[in-house]
Amino acid sequence: MEKNNKILFIHPAAIVDLQIGSNLKFPPMGLAYLAAVVRDYGYPTMIFDANIEAESQKKLKQILAEFKPTIVGLSFTSVLADSAKQTAVLVKEINPEIKVIAGGYHPTVKPEEVIADPNFDVVFVGEAEISLIEWLRHLEGGADNWQEINGLVFRHQGGVIKTAPRELIPNLDTLPFPAYDLLPIERYSTLSTIRRPYVTFIRSRGCPFQCIFCGVQKMFGRRYRCQSPEKTISDIDLLVKNFGVKEISFRDSDFLINKDNVEKFCQLMIDRHYDLVWTCNARVDMINDKILLLMKKAGCHLVTFGVESGSQEILDQLKKGITVAQIEAAAAAAKKVKMKFTFDIILGGIGETPDSIAETNRLLKKLNPDYVAFNYLTAFPGSELYDEALKSHWFIEGKTNDYSYENLNLNATKMTNQELAQVLRRSLASFYFRPRYILKRLSYLTWPEIKNNFNGLIAILKKLL
Secondary structure (H helix, E strand, C coil): CCCCCCEEEEECCCCCCCCCHHHCECCCHHHHHHHHHHHHCCCCEEEEEHHHCCCHHHHHHHHHHHHCCCEEEEECCCCCHHHHHHHHHHHHHHCCCCEEEEECHHHHHCHHHHHCCCCCCEEECCCCHHHHHHHHHHHHCCCCCCCCCCCEEEEECCEEEECCCCCCCCCHHHCCCCCHHHCCHHHCECCCCCCCCEEEECCEECCCCCCCCCCHHHHHCCCCEECCHHHHHHHHHHHHHHHCCCEEEECCCCCCCCHHHHHHHHHHHHHHCCCCEEEEEECHHHCCHHHHHHHHHCCEEEEEEEEECCCHHHHHHCCCCCCHHHHHHHHHHHHHCCCEEEEEEEECCCCCCHHHHHHHHHHHHHHCCCEEEEEECCCCCCCHHHHHHHHHCCEHHHCCCCCCCCCCCECCCCCCHHHHHHHHHHHHHHHHCCHHHHHHHHHCCCHHHHHHHHHHHHHHHHHHC
16 A cells, blocks of 8 residues: 655765766665665655766756655765755755655764754664664654654754664565666666676675774674575576666675675576676685685676785784785685786775885785775774774864765875875876786777776876876
């Protein structure tokens, strides 16, 4: 039975200057899950991804006028926090009666900050699928005091109420198939996408590791939970059959935490004979020849390793829990099975020096990955690093809310701000403009990769200029 409330979920537009990030167009999976849940309960639902719209405000005004939602839900990371606030203002200006709710990473780690904005009516903390349905039921019944609903922060009678924490969903198989049909999936891609339609998919939640720059535990906890292989395959069946998907990026924090699960998943993928390729993220200490070869047979064409640094001292400061030897072994394993691989690198780690930067750049040239993503160390709210940066006064000019990770916003190094500002540009140039690297890339270019390489080159040049 269709309910009275109509819900518009919005993924805010990026308003920070991200030369590389602007080429990464990922479907908002958190909203796709929420939309699927509320739609299953009979609520008319839409998703608007402002991050892929050239004139997002104009388009949003049109949707608000035509769809006439009674509830607008904004899910956002810290990078998108300012954009989300601007969107909430726009919604309330058009119709003050619309209830604007907030969820996702930033509202979870900074709920008091978000609810202090009068344009937000409710903040959902943590996993919101169950909380949202309970809140909607209360709303349908006319209740405006939601203290018995776990995982909420809201204003009531002149004060702010924060309810008990929301328990984590124990079995991810109970979640419905994400509402991909509400997204323009033909418009998503990244600099490494080789086939389209392309989508992202998340099999797991929670991370047991202790990297100080990551706050994912605040959102999903430390306990690792993963879909069964059978559930994932069932969902992929729908992606292939109903959407013609040709490439999937698994965006789990780490794809390989439960190797038995992954092995069974890969075998099911092999048995299906899909016309499909996929990518994933993995820690270097989770990799071996056997699992990589099985993944490749199952359609995996690229693995992203969170390497962060080539200096053991910096790795230890970041509490990464890996060694340089493990990085080298992972690269060797990928090369052995002819699997493409990417390194994610963080520059400006705690105590970083020109010598440790040089160690990183030497390791990159030695191992010669297919891609390297360089970013400055960024302190996101909810991470151990954020608290330490506040205490140690690492934020440049005291700007504690600059989350544009491609730009320099904190200095925890032994270098001056000016010296550190040159690091990313020099590292980019020294890695990507080597004859060895250029020849390697030219040796296996396909048409999709030619396009990706051109877009990547433009992004790199913008960074260098």
